[in-house]
Amino acid sequence: MKLTIKEIAKLSGVSVTTVSQIMNNKGGRFSEKTRNKVLKVIEENDYAPNYFASNIILKKSKTIGVIAPSGSEQFTSGILQVLRDKLQENGYYLIICESDHQQAREMDLLKKLNQLGVEAIVFFTANQYSSEVIKQGRYLKTPILFVDRGLNQGYYGSILVEEEIGACKAIEWLIRRGNQKIAILTEDATTYHLNERFLGYKRALKEANLPFLVELVQKVPLTIEGGYHGTTQLIHSQPDVSAIFCVDDMVALGCYQAIYDMEKQLYRDIDMVGFDGGAMTELVRPKIRSVKQPLEQFGAILSEKIKKVILYPNERITDVMLDTVFED
Incomplete structure (x- = not known):
């Protein structure tokens, strides 16, 4: 049973104020004998102060x-x-x-x-x-x-990340690997709006003189399940897609699983990149290439x-x- 500060004071034979000051390192005016007596009772009873009650008093x-x-x-x-x-x-x-x-x-x-x-x-x-x-x-x-x-x-200001350039570089890498038909799994706008990542995708296609095709845009929830079902639907409707850009790494993990279940090999049969660069994308093999945020x-x-x-x-x-x- 947890003791109260009043009970600690009673066992020590001192006042509640004395116990409180010793506990808060403000007991310099008390003798060593008094301090040791109080600290011994605290130690023997494994006493810890009520954290939130202390906060109300200290306002910290x-x-x-x-x-x-x-x-x-x-x-x-x-x-x-x-x-x-x-x-x-x-x-x-x-x-x-x-x-x-x-x-x-x-x-x-x-x-x-x-x-x-x-x-x-x-x-x-x-x-x-x-x-x-x-x-x-x-x-x-x-x-x-x-x-x-x-x-x-x-x-108190925002911490912003330049996402368009990162997305553009990822698509440029996919293009250098010979991909001409690059799809995108983007957000369905039920949560975040990742416009800069989408703009980076379109910008890279335009600079490489590749057409932007609406049928290569698949909107999905930003979840592993969203990535899995979005990839499955995309490949079935557009079987000649050679690369997929996932605007979020949770989506990329679902995409990775769908590619595996369709018995395709990543970076041989189809390329993919994600966005965020979290730890989970580093654990799978082959690892998922991803635009890394400065986390x-x-x-x-x-x-x-x-x-x-x-x-x-x-x-x-x-x-x-x-x-x-x-x-x-």
Whole structure:
């Protein structure tokens, strides 16, 4: 049974104030004997203070809330791994909540995280929010840092990625490999709008004097299942397709599985590239070539922004633009 601070004080024969000050390293005025007596009782009873009660008093929770559609998304998980490690170096911890892109759930999570007293919220969203909900960068009194491809006008600035050039380089690589009929598995617009990746695809075709064909555009959910079914439908309707550009690595993983189930060999019978460059694409063999997002750099910049926002919540932060990389 967990003891209370009052019970620790009673067992030590001192006041609650004395226990509290010793626990918070403010017991310099007490004798060594008193300090040791209190610390011994704490150690023997494996006492830990009520974390959230302490937060209410100190108004410093050392926690950062995260609202993400899913922790399994490669883009999201890659950033969160870096963010977690960077923030833990400064004694901060993440509380991660999944929203599945549902705006009603996002609103509920904003409310819950604010009630928990997190010091800031990192908000991965594909939904738009009015100034009535997020006013001057805050939900109520909690600073909000959007990760949303610039969809919302973030008070604390957006971290943007130059996606069109990366997509263009990937298609150029497919063309150099002799592919003339290159299809694209793109988003169905139920969640994110990945316009820059689509523009990069069209730009590369135009620069190579290859026609843009509507029948080579397959719109799918940004999931493994979406990639699998989209690839199957595409190959059945367009059997002479020689390469596929997947605008998301989860889609690429589904595409990879469909190619395998159709008894085709990747990079021999058909070429494919993905987009994001997460860890999962490196695990399969042959590995999936992918446009790599600067996930580590993104997470590091985001962690610095969080620390700045906590210290200076009224200061605006400018946007940052990062580059993608495609290694041919």
